[in-house]
Amino acid sequence: MNWQATVLTLFPDMFPGPLGLSLAGRALERGIWSLDAHDIRAHAPGRHRNVDDTPFGGGAGMVMRPDVLDDAVTAVADGRPTVVLTPRGRPLTQSRVAELAAGSGVILLCGRFEGIDQRVIDKHAMSEISVGDYVLSGGETAALVLLDACVRLLPGVMGASDSAVEESFSAGLLEYPHYTRPAEWDGRAVPEILLSGNHAAIAAWRLNAARTVTKERRPDLWAAHNPSAKGQMS
Numbered sequence: 149m150n151w152q153a154t155v156l157t158l159f160p161d162m163f164p165g166p167l168g169l170s171l172a173g174r175a176l177e178r179g180i181w182s183l184d185a186h187d188i189r190a191h192a193p194g195r196h197r198n199v200d201d202t203p204f205g206g207g208a209g210m211v212m213r214p215d216v217l218d219d220a221v222t223a224v225a226d227g228r229p230t231v232v233l234t235p236r237g238r239p240l241t242q243s244r245v246a247e248l249a250a251g252s253g254v255i256l257l258c259g260r261f262e263g264i265d266q267r268v269i270d271k272h273a274m275s276e277i278s279v280g281d282y283v284l285s286g287g288e289t290a291a292l293v294l295l296d297a298c299v300r301l302l303p304g305v306m307g308a309s310d311s312a313v314e315e316s317f318s319a320g321l322l323e324y325p326h327y328t329r330p331a332e333w334d335g336r337a338v339p340e341i342l343l344s345g346n347h348a349a350i351a352a353w354r355l356n357a358a359r360t361v362t363k364e365r366r367p368d369l370w371a372a373h374n375p376s377a378k379g380q381m382s
Contacts, residue, residue, distance in 0.1 A: 149252070150179050150180055150181050150182050151180065151181040151182075151249070151251075151252065151299070151302050152181070152182050152228065152252060152253030152254075153181060153182065153184070153253055153256070153295055153298075154183075154184045154224045154228075154253070154254075154255045154256070155183070155184070155185045155186065155255075155256045155258060155288075155295075156186050156188050156220050156221065156224070156255065156256065156257045156258060157185060157186070157187070157188060157258040157287075157288055158187070158189055158199065158258070158260055158286075159258075159286070160185035160187045161185075162185070162288045162292075163183060163185035163288075163291075163292075164176065164183050165292055167183065167292060167295055167296060171299070171300055171305055171306065172296055172299045172305070175299055175302065175304070175305045178304070180302055181253075181302060184224070186220065186223070186224055188212075188216065188217065188220045191216050191217075191219035191220045192213075192216045193215075198213075199212055199213060200212050200260075200261050201213055207262070208262065209261055209262025209263075210261040210262055211262055211263055211264065211265055212259060212260065212261060212263070212264045212265060213265060214267045214268040214271075217257065217265070217268045218271065218272075220257075221255070221257065221272050224255055225255070228251065228252055228253045228254055228255050229248065229251065229254055229275060230254075230255040230256075230257065230272050230273075230274045230275070231248075231256050231274060231276075231277050231294070232256075232257040232269055232275070232276050232287070233257070233258055233277060233278075233279070233287030233290035233291055233294070234259055234263070234264070234276050234277070234278060235278050235280075235281070235282070235283050235284075236276060236278065237275070237276030237277040237278040238275075238276065238277060238278065239277075239278055239280075240277050240278065240279050240293070240294060240297070241317070242317035244277070245294070245297040245301065246301060249298040249299075249301040254294075254295075254298070256287070256291045256294065256295070257287065258286055258287030258288045258291050259286065259287045260286045277290075277294065278290075279293045279294065317369075319358075320369060320372060321358040321359060321362045321369065322358060322362045322365060322369065323358060323361075324353075324354040324355075324357040324358040324361070325357060325361070327339070331343065339353065341353045359374075
């Protein structure tokens with residue numbers, strides 16, 4: 149059985165978008181995974197199909213209605229985890245991606261307007277996930293990010309079995325720098341160790357390079373990887 153992704157959205161035409169290309173697109177064609185973009189507005193009542201209303205307590209913007217979203221979620225619910233994409237969610241991590249990819253699939257709810265009525269999130273025990281500390285126009289772009297990250301981990305999607313193992317975050321570190329031919333370009337040479345053929349020395353160099361770049365760019369990851377560094381951070 150393939151890995152099933154269902155996206156609840158007001159803009160189903162945004163999918164598959166870039167997921168229909170490259171690795172994810174080829175995997176979609178081969179049936180490794182499937183994608184259903186489900187139109188939330190199909191569950192809205194009345195001639196105007198309103199999906200939002202003004203927030204209780206006042207304030208700017210509109211809030212997506214719980215009755216409409218409840219009908220939409222119920223229509224596709226089948227035991228897969230339901231995730232709502234929101235900037236107030238827990239940050240998306242590689243470990244969370246791997247957890248989702250290891251399951252049967254995921255249901256993603258894409259918010260719009262000012263937000264989603266909290267009651268429907270609570271009723272369906274949705275996980276709230278954020279793809280970064282910034283605000284998007286809606287959850288669709290975030291859904292594309294999450295699905296791309298999951299699909300590439302599915303068996304048969306990536307060509308090299310070691311690729312996912314050596315990537316950034318897989319071992320709690322950022323990835324080491326990469327080089328290819330020519331060995332010298334624009335007056336810049338590839339590090340000699342990478343030309344040595346000494347695989348043990350190359351592995352040690354790459355680990356050290358990964359540690360260095362992580363320490364410089366992501367002190368939070370470095371502290372988690374190397375707990376003794378926490379007291380040294382300033």
